[in-house]
Amino acid sequence: MSDTLALGVSRAGLETKMFFREKDGVIFTFSFPIILLVLFGSIFSDQFEGTGITVSQVYTAGLIGAGVMGAAFQNMGIGIAIDREDGTLKRLAGTPMPRSAYFIGRMLSVLVISLLEVAILLAVGVILYGLELPSDFSRWVTLVWVLLLGLAGAALLGIAASSVPRSAKSAAAVITMPFVVLQFISGVYIPFTQLPPWLINISSVFPLKWMCQGLRSVFLGPEGAQLELTGSYELGRVALVLGAWVIGGLLLCLTTFRWKSRRDG
Amino acid sequence: MTTAIHVQGLTKRYGDVQAVAGIDLEIKQGEVFAILGPNGAGKSTTVEILEGYRTRDAGEVLVLGTDPQKPTREWRTKLGIVLQTANDAAELTVREMVRHFAGYYPRSRDPDEVIAKVGLTEKADVRVRKLSGGQRRRVDVALGVIGNPQLLFLDEPTTGFDPEARRQFWDLIKGLAAEGTTILLTTHYLDEAEALAGRVAVIAKGRIVAEGDPATLGGRSSAKARVSWLGGSEETDTPTRLVQELADRFDGEIPGLAVSRPTLEDIYLTLIEAPHV
Numbered sequence: 001m002s003d004t005l006a007l008g009v010s011r012a013g014l015e016t017k018m019f020f021r022e023k024d025g026v027i028f029t030f031s032f033p034i035i036l037l038v039l040f041g042s043i044f045s046d047q048f049e050g051t052g053i054t055v056s057q058v059y060t061a062g063l064i065g066a067g068v069m070g071a072a073f074q075n076m077g078i079g080i081a082i083d084r085e086d087g088t089l090k091r092l093a094g095t096p097m098p099r100s101a102y103f104i105g106r107m108l109s110v111l112v113i114s115l116l117e118v119a120i121l122l123a124v125g126v127i128l129y130g131l132e133l134p135s136d137f138s139r140w141v142t143l144v145w146v147l148l149l150g151l152a153g154a155a156l157l158g159i160a161a162s163s164v165p166r167s168a169k170s171a172a173a174v175i176t177m178p179f180v181v182l183q184f185i186s187g188v189y190i191p192f193t194q195l196p197p198w199l200i201n202i203s204s205v206f207p208l209k210w211m212c213q214g215l216r217s218v219f220l221g222p223e224g225a226q227l228e229l230t231g232s233y234e235l236g237r238v239a240l241v242l243g244a245w246v247i248g249g250l251l252l253c254l255t256t257f258r259w260k261s262r263r264d265g
Numbered sequence: 266m267t268t269a270i271h272v273q274g275l276t277k278r279y280g281d282v283q284a285v286a287g288i289d290l291e292i293k294q295g296e297v298f299a300i301l302g303p304n305g306a307g308k309s310t311t312v313e314i315l316e317g318y319r320t321r322d323a324g325e326v327l328v329l330g331t332d333p334q335k336p337t338r339e340w341r342t343k344l345g346i347v348l349q350t351a352n353d354a355a356e357l358t359v360r361e362m363v364r365h366f367a368g369y370y371p372r373s374r375d376p377d378e379v380i381a382k383v384g385l386t387e388k389a390d391v392r393v394r395k396l397s398g399g400q401r402r403r404v405d406v407a408l409g410v411i412g413n414p415q416l417l418f419l420d421e422p423t424t425g426f427d428p429e430a431r432r433q434f435w436d437l438i439k440g441l442a443a444e445g446t447t448i449l450l451t452t453h454y455l456d457e458a459e460a461l462a463g464r465v466a467v468i469a470k471g472r473i474v475a476e477g478d479p480a481t482l483g484g485r486s487s488a489k490a491r492v493s494w495l496g497g498s499e500e501t502d503t504p505t506r507l508v509q510e511l512a513d514r515f516d517g518e519i520p521g522l523a524v525s526r527p528t529l530e531d532i533y534l535t536l537i538e539a540p541h542v
Contacts, residue, residue, distance in 0.1 A: 007368060014357065014365055021356040021392075087351030091408070094316060094348070096341035097369045260318070 004098040011105025016112055029075060030117060033067035034124055040189070041129050051223045058227070060125035061219045062188040064118055065212035068147060071114045072154035073161065074179045076106060080162035081171035084261050093259045103253075107155050114151055131219055139218045142235065146214030149242035153207040156249025163258045182208050192229050200229070207245045214238040268327070269294045269416050269447040270315060275324035276471075277310050284310040286471035288324075292464075294415070297438075297448045299462035299479075301455065303537055307471040308451040309349065312420055315449070316346050329416055342370050345414030345446075347405045349421050355394035359385050362393065363407050370412030383407045383437060399430035403437070410441060417441065419450045423457060435460050455529045469537040479529060488527050495521035 020026055040063075041056035048055070083089050092102055125131035134140055158175075165171040183189060185199045186209040192200060203209040216224055217233035225232055272290040276283070285307045292298045302308045313319045314326060317333035326333060331340040354362055363380055367373040380389050383403040388396060393404060402422060409417055419438070423431045431454075438461055442448055452458055458465045459479045466476040475482055490504040494511060501507050504524050511519045 010365065010368055014361070017361070018354065018356045083353065086353045087348060088353035090318070090348060091346075091351055091353060093318070094341070094344070094346040095366065095369045095412070096338040096371075098338065 004101050005104065007097060007101035008104025009108065011101055012108035012112070015105050015109035019109065019113060029071065029113070030120060033063045033070065033117065033121055036066075037063045037121065037124055038128070048224075048227055051227065053220055053224050053227070054129065056129040057125070057131050057220060058191070058216065058224075059188075060121065060129060060131050061215040062212045064121050065150065065186075065208060065215050066183050066188045067117045067121055068114045068151055069154040069179070069182075069208050069211065071117055072110050072151050073158040074175055075113075075158075076110050076155055077158035077161040077175040078171045080106065080159060081165050081175070082168040084162065084258065085168035089259050090261075099259075103159065106159070107152070110155050111151060114147070118147065125219075132221075134218055134221070139221075142214060143218045146211060146218065146238065146242070149239065149246060150207055150211035150214070153242050153245030153249055154211075156246060156253055157207070160249060160252040160256055163256050166262055182206055185209075187212055191227075193227075204241075207242055210238045210241045214242075267294050268292070269296070269329060270298075270449065271325070271327040272311075272315070273325040275311065275314065275326060276322045277307075277314060277319070278322055283471050285314075285321075288468070288471070288473055290466065290473075292447065292449060294447050295445050296464060297442045297450065297462045299458035299465045300449070300451045300468055301453065301458050301465055301533065302451075302468035303453060306468045306537070308468055309420060311468070312418055312449065312451055316344070316418055317341075342372070342412055343415045345409035345412060345417040347409040347417070347419045347422055349424075351405060356392055358390050358392050359396070359404055359407070360389040362404065363411055366408045367411050372413050373411055374413050376411065379407050379411050382410075382440070384433065399426050399434070402426070402434065406434075406437065410446070414446065416447045416449070419448060421451055421453070423452070423454065431457070455533055459529055467533060467536050474536045475532075482529065482532055488532075491525050493521070493523050493525075494519050 037056070037059055040059040044055040044059070046055055047053065048058075080089075089102075093099070122131070122133070126133060134143065161175050161178075162171070165174040182203065185195060185203040186206065187195075187203070188208070195203075200209075213228070213233055214235065216228070217235060217238075220227070228234075268291060270290055270292040272288055275285055275288040275290075277285040288307070288311055290298075300308050300311065310319065314321050315328050315333055317328075317336040320334055329340065329343050331337065357365075359380060360376065363376045367376050377386075377389070380386055383406050385400060385403055385407065388400060393401065396404065406419075406422070409419070422438075423434050426434060435457070438448065438450075442461070448461075450458070450461060462479060464477060465479045465482055466473045467482070468474070489500040489502055491498060491500050492504050492507045492511070493499075494515075499507060508519070508522070508524065511522070
C-alpha cells in the first residue's frame with residue numbers, strides 16, 4: 001500500500017512535469033478563466049443593491065469553481081482519453097505498477113495545478129476587483145473542504161468521462177460541450193436569478209453549482225447570502241452533494257474505466 | 266530447460282472473425298522464438314493474450330507458469346513488453362522515463378546501463394518527442410528490459426525502420442538473447458526471423474501452418490535446387506551432378522549459371538497462400 005502511494009506520488013511528479021512542459025497548454029489552461037474574469041469584470045461593473053457586493057466579485061467566486069472543474073474534469077478527462085490512445089495506459093497496464101498509482105498520480109497532479117490556478121484567480125480578484133480574502137478562520141476551512149471535495153468529485157467525473165469519447169481526436173469536443181453547458185446553468189456566467197427553474201433543477205444534480213455556492217459563501221460572506229435563491233448558502237447541502245459525487249464518481253470510475261482504446265477491442 | 270510459454274488449443278473470435286483458430290506453442294526458457302505471418306493472421310491477438318491484455322475464448326495458456334488471464338504483480342515483474350505502437354510521454358526525456366519505469370520493478374536494472382545498452386546514451390537528456398522513429402523504438406525496448414525480465418515480448422519491433430536501423434536493432438536483440446532472456450518476437454519480415462530466432466512458427470488465418478528451425482522451415486533444406494543457365498533451367502535433387510554435365514556440354518564455362526534453393530520467402534509465400542481451412 002505504501003508502495004502504491006509512493007508510486008502514485010512519483011507518477012504525480014511525472015504528470016505535473018509533462019503538463020508544465022507543454023507550454024501552449026499551460027498558457028491557455030491558466031489564462032482562460034483569468035481572461036473571462038477580466039472580461040466579465042469589465043462588462044459588468046455594477047453592485048448588487050444593498051449588499052456592497054460587485055458583480056465581478058461574484059464572477060471571481062464562480063470562475064474559481066469553473067477553473068478548478070476545468071482542470072479536474074475537462075483537462076484530465078481529455079488527458080486520459082489521449083493516454084488511452086497514445087499507448088500510455090496500455091504500456092502501464094503491462095507493468096507491475098499498481099493501477100491505482102496512475103489515478104493517484106493524476107489526481108495529485110490536478111490538485112497542484114488547480115491550487116495554482118485558484119491562487120492566480122484570487123490574486124486577480126483581490127487586485128483588480130476588490131475581492132476580500134476571508135478574515136475568519138472558519139471561512140478558510142470552508143474554502144479548503146469545498147475545493148478538495150469539489151476537486152475530487154470533478155476529477156473522478158473526469159476520469160469516468162474519459163471513457164466516453166471514441167478517440168482522442170473527439171475527446172476535446174465530447175468532454176468540453178457538457179462542461180460549457182454546465183457552467184452556463186450552474187451560475188458561473190449567468191446569475192441563478194435569471195435562470196428558469198428547470199435549468200436550475202438540472203444543474204443542482206451536478207457538482208459545479210454546489211462548488212460555486214460554497215465558494216461564494218467564502219468570498220462574499222454573510223451579506224451575499226441574500227443573493228442566493230434560498231437566501232442561504234446551504235453549506236450542509238453543498239457538503240452532501242459534493243460528497244455524494246466523490247462516492248458516485250469513484251463507483252462510476254471503478255465500473256466503467258477502460259484501460260484499452262476501442263480500436264483495441 | 267523449463268517451459269516459458271505453454272499454449273494448447275488457443276482460440277479467439279471477434280464477431281464473425283476467427284482471429285485465432287487453435288494454436289499450440291511450446292517455448293523453452295532462453296529461446297528466441299519468432300511468430301511470422303501476414304497482417305491479420307492472428308499474431309498480435311495471440312501475443313496479446315499471452316501478455317494478459319486480451320481474454321481467450323478457449324485453450325490452455327501458461328506464461329512463466331501463470332495464466333495470463335489471472336495476472337499478478339509478481340508475474341508482471343518477470344515480463345517485459347514492447348508493444349506495437351506507442352507515442353506516449355513525448356515531453357519526458359529518455360532518462361526520466363527509463364528511471365521512472367525502473368521504479369515499478371523490484372529487481373530493475375541500472376537505468377543508465379540500460380540506456381547505454383540500447384545505444385541512447387547521447388540522447389539520454391533529449392525529450393522523447395525529438396527522437397527519430399528508430400530511437401523511439403529503442404526507448405520502448407529500454408522500458409521493456411528495465412525490469413530485468415525473464416521473458417521479453419517484441420511485437421513487430423522494427424516496422425518502419427530503415428535497413429541500417431534494423432541491423433542495429435537486431436544486434437541489440439541478439440545481445441539480450443545472449444544474456445539468456447527468453448524472447449517472443451512477432452514480425453512480418455522473414456529476414457528478421459531468420460536473423461534472430463532459433464525457432465519460427467508461421468501463422469496464417471489463425472493457425473500455425475509451419476514450425477521449426479528457419480533453415481529447414483517448410484522443407485526448405487530438402488527442397489529441390491534449381492539450376493539455371495543461358496538457354497534452360499531444371500529442378501533437381503543432384504545439382505552438383507547437373508552442373509558437371511553442363512560443364513561437359515558447354516566444354517568449360519557454363520553461360521549464366523545459377524544454382525538456387527528456395528528462399529525463406531518462397532517457402533513462406535507458399536505456406537501462407539496454401540488453403541488450410
